[in-house]
Amino acid sequence: MMRRWIFPILAGGLVALGAYQSTLLATPYALMYAALQKIGGDGASNRFVFSKMATADNQPIVRPSPDLSYSTCVFDLSKGPVLVDVTPVPGRYWSVSIFDARTDVAAVRSDRDTKGAPARLALIKQGQMAPAGYEPVLLRYDRGLALVRILLANPSEFPAVDAIRRKSTCKQV
Amino acid sequence: MKAWQRYVIVMALGLVGGAAFAVHQVRGGLNDGLVPNGPWETGKSFGTVDARALTRAKVALSGLMALPAKEAMYFTASRDSNGRKLDGRCSYDVRGGTLDGRWWSVTLYEGEGWLVKNAANRWSVAASAVKADAQGRWAFTVSPDAQAGNWLPTGSAKAFDLTLRLYHPSPEVIANPEKAKLPVIERKGCA
Numbered sequence: 001m002m003r004r005w006i007f008p009i010l011a012g013g014l015v016a017l018g019a020y021q022s023t024l025l026a027t028p029y030a031l032m033y034a035a036l037q038k039i040g041g042d043g044a045s046n047r048f049v050f051s052k053m054a055t056a057d058n059q060p061i062v063r064p065s066p067d068l069s070y071s072t073c074v075f076d077l078s079k080g081p082v083l084v085d086v087t088p089v090p091g092r093y094w095s096v097s098i099f100d101a102r103t104d105v106a107a108v109r110s111d112r113d114t115k116g117a118p119a120r121l122a123l124i125k126q127g128q129m130a131p132a133g134y135e136p137v138l139l140r141y142d143r144g145l146a147l148v149r150i151l152l153a154n155p156s157e158f159p160a161v162d163a164i165r166r167k168s169t170c171k172q173v
Numbered sequence: 174m175k176a177w178q179r180y181v182i183v184m185a186l187g188l189v190g191g192a193a194f195a196v197h198q199v200r201g202g203l204n205d206g207l208v209p210n211g212p213w214e215t216g217k218s219f220g221t222v223d224a225r226a227l228t229r230a231k232v233a234l235s236g237l238m239a240l241p242a243k244e245a246m247y248f249t250a251s252r253d254s255n256g257r258k259l260d261g262r263c264s265y266d267v268r269g270g271t272l273d274g275r276w277w278s279v280t281l282y283e284g285e286g287w288l289v290k291n292a293a294n295r296w297s298v299a300a301s302a303v304k305a306d307a308q309g310r311w312a313f314t315v316s317p318d319a320q321a322g323n324w325l326p327t328g329s330a331k332a333f334d335l336t337l338r339l340y341h342p343s344p345e346v347i348a349n350p351e352k353a354k355l356p357v358i359e360r361k362g363c364a
Contacts, residue, residue: 012183019191027230056290062237063286066296067278103233108244153301
């Protein structure tokens with residue numbers, strides 16, 4: 001009786017292993033896809049969206065920091081490179097990070113890296129060229145997210161920081 | 174029962190069971206299997222291509238858009254310094270000293286990482302908000318009820334976790350996060 005089940009159980013174990021690993025591998029892509037749809041839901045790729053400060057009523061992504069202002073650009077490299085120009089906010093921490101479709105960070109540059117100068121990144125795929133004056137960031141997928149974080153010491157600083165951050169651009173070449 | 178029926182039944186169970194176990198592990202929180210330091214836990218490979226599939230999936234669920242360690246480290250505590258689960262009905266003292274990085278903040282979350290509604294509209298305590306003494310020591314209170322001094326409300330959360338963000342951590346903290354000097358979380362009492 002038990003003999004009849006040995007090979008089916010072995011096959012079921014292999015299927016379970018495959019299902020386990022496939023689920024783990026697929027999870028980041030699925031969650032990133034959902035995040036990109038949520039953030040760029042109106043179809044607005046390759047431009048910055050300047051979010052309000054995170055509160056309990058405004059949480060565009062999981063585990064947001066209420067101390068940081070977030071600006072996001074859902075990019076799509078299928079029609080060419082995307083240029084990200086980040087205007088620095090003097091005297092405070094800021095960074096721009098580039099996430100690919102698997103949630104990996106392809107690049108991150110902060111005020112410490114640029115020594116207070118603007119960050120100028122060209123998001124490219126294999127075979128695309130970065131324009132002069134831009135640091136190339138090579139990506140393995142068409143879609144992803146550019147995220148600018150700016151630290152606020154207190155919420156009253158938001159209007160001044162907001163005016164500066166809106167000078168940053170994200171655009172297709 | 175025919176042989177093909179046995180295969181179909183067991184393989185279907187394997188498919189569902191394997192996927193369900195993966196979901197269970199991913200939903201197990203950000204902390205499992207990572208580097209411990211007192212009540213805090215962190216990972217060294219958040220946001221990087223080096224992350225294991227399970228770590229990447231956990232971070233995607235509970236900390237999407239996390240930065241790599243050279244930029245920021247995320248220490249999460251779901252228990253106090255005595256190992257008891259953080260309870261929204263209890264009050265805690267969080268006490269620390271100078272942290273080895275450029276800037277820090279502690280944020281309170283519930284569930285998979287959501288800010289908690291509270292009447293004070295306060296969700297974090299940052300380095301700039303605490304008053305350190307001459308030795309650099311500081312403290313704040315986590316509690317459902319308003320407290321004197323720096324107070325981080327638990328709102329109506331039954332269970333919560335605290336995430337300590339350390340931006341531009343020192344090379345020593347990046348290399349050995351288990352040895353970093355981090356705050357203690359001490360339970361004072363429960364309602």
